[in-house]
Amino acid sequence: MPLQLELIGLQQLENYQQHYIQQWPKYVAEFYCLDNFIRFFRVDPQIENITVYTLSEQKAKDAALFVIVDRYQLFVGCLDSGKELLRQALDLLDWSTGFKCSSIPFRHIEALEQVVKAKQLKLRYSDLTNLYYMPQKEATKLEIDTPAGFYMKSLSEQDANLINDEWPNRHEGSLYFIKRQIRLCANVGLYEASTQELVAWCIRLQGGFLGALQVRATHTRRGFGSLVTKKLSQRIAVGGQDVMALVNPDNRASNEMFSKLGFQVIDQCLWLRTEPVSGELMWPDGQ
Template sequence: MCVKLKVIGLSELEEYQKLYTQNWPKYCPEYYCLDNFIEFLKADPQIKNLKLFTLAGEQARADALFVIVDRYQLFVGSLNNTNGLLQQALELLDWSAGFKCSSIPSRHIQAVDNVVQSKQLELEFRDPTNLFYMKAEDALKLKVEPSAGFILKSLSVTDAPLINEEWPNHHLGSLYFIQRQIRMCVNAGLYAEDSKELVAWCIRLQGGYLGALQVKSGHERRGFGTLVTREISHRLGTQGHDVMALVGPSNKPSAGMFSKLGFRIIDQCYWLRTMPTNGELTWSEGE
């Protein structure tokens, strides 16, 4: 039998998302990844450069198997890690332009690694991160007032160039990514009340995690990172969402902050970048 990718849409994502509520919080990465893309599609049904796949067949549907290609990023999910269907789906993708395989839950990394090996793909990096988790009810307790002379509020798209410039992971296409996340996802910024200068920020990423958490150069070691983390966590909690963050094992300061706030490690997720096989990555400005 010929296995084929099947394009799916909003209704299928909503159906799959419900299946990921079982054994909570085991599948919270898949659940909140789908939550974000569901909201993206509701806000912009014609969103560019977003492709959603599963495999044809009832088993893939029962597994809630999904493969999401968001521009140059790849997200995956499945309730079953023993039947090889996720690997089959990944084998059918075109890897020639390279993918940033993003926040891949540890239960799925073998399927990704197998495809990388079978296609003889070169990796730029392959990094594990610890999944820090907090229940919504606990996130509601994190509400805090900012330091005197500062205000907490949602970010503006006009803040994106600064955030992109300061972001250690900025890359070709990342400015648009940050602009879109600010428009469509929960976020928080800390601003100087008088000058309106943005000094710290945090944005929910597509995978559902807190990300781009940063304090502007010159304002470090004043607790501003903790302030915006508490604020965005509280905002997610008010929406009934549990809160997740990914922290590299060597990032002791961030790990210490999340632990101190009450987050606990429940899993690992991986990030890996496959190199293009047909030249360098190119991406159109503003897409």
């Protein structure tokens, strides 16, 4: 019987996640990716436009192989024993609308690129990023000194419009994405006390990484990016988890910031966007 993609649910994801504890932190990206999607399904069992697959082959299940399609984004993971099976799983996906292959661990890049080449998919971009990592015990010790006249708190969905407007990566459907991440993932915002104006923020992305890190142009060069990074890192660590971030090697300022804070580069991850085979991917309003 030929291999087929097989839908999996919350309980199987929870079982798969335990496989990625071995050789810690080798599989840290897979572990926290699953951790976030598990949380999504627990909080909102009816959440839309997220589908999780494995392969029908028992070896794929033993390797905890998963392929998550989150709207237009693609997340993958498997143990080393499932590398060839991962290529086969990716080959079985429908690539017609295009995918943003997000935070793909370095060991899975070859399988992804083989499928892209075999299907003759056109690329919008392909960017390798450094995976910065800080263990939970270290992150809890980060020193945070909020300057006078400012305060930090969790973001609200009311902040999403401003964040989306300021986000260099905004796109159709990104407002919904930001609102969802604020609702379901750890985040922090820095506000000016006199005006309650949001001036800097950081949001944990669904892959488990710190992301959407930004300071408004009116408040740059004051250390606010580092401040919200430390605060969110500490918040994640107090919850018992290690902290990760992805940074383009060409982004000198961000690489220097994470290194200065004590993060270590332990791996690299790829962001790769394929073009739709025909037309453009369109998302309904509010999704």
